[in-house]
């Protein structure tokens with residue numbers, strides 16, 4: 001069984017939220033590790049937008065499998081491995097799904113837009 005989710009977002013929307021709500025917005029949506037990763041880059045808004053798109057794409061893949069369940073964005077963590085590849089870790093209440101499902105995500109971003117696609121495979 002395979003499920004798919006995809007998302008696209010304007011970088012300016014994330015930029016505006018960060019400017020308007022600052023740390024409150026960042027901490028509501030992103031993990032400490034994600035914040036630390038994105039802030040390392042010159043165009044950090046683009047990185048945040050990429051992670052945001054990856055979270056929403058993952059939400060969609062999970063919802064495709066479990067339509068009645070909610071998947072908070074801050075419990076879908078998008079880390080980067082030693083090669084820079086994005087890796088999904090479900091945390092908190094969602095942690096239990098790590099054993100059950102394999103999740104793969106691909107992320108891309110340019111100055112204006114970020115996009116991501118997630119595949120869910122039942123183990």
Ligand SMILES: CC(C)(COP(=O)(O)OP(=O)(O)OC[C@H]1O[C@@H](n2cnc3c(N)ncnc32)[C@H](O)[C@@H]1OP(=O)(O)O)[C@@H](O)C(=O)NCCC(=O)NCCS
Pocket residue numbers: 046047050051080082083084085086106107108109110
């Ligand atoms: C990885 C690569 C294809 C990204 O392409 P790009 O057009 O520059 O950038 P995109 O916006 O399309 O993609 C960027 C995203 O790709 C993902 N990514 C990075 N490295 C990746 C890899 N090796 N494989 C798959 N995805 C990768 C990341 O999620 C990244 O976004 P993030 O850092 O904000 O999470 C390109 O940088 C490349 O070919 N690099 C060669 C490998 C390399 O230099 N590795 C350095 C670390 S050892």
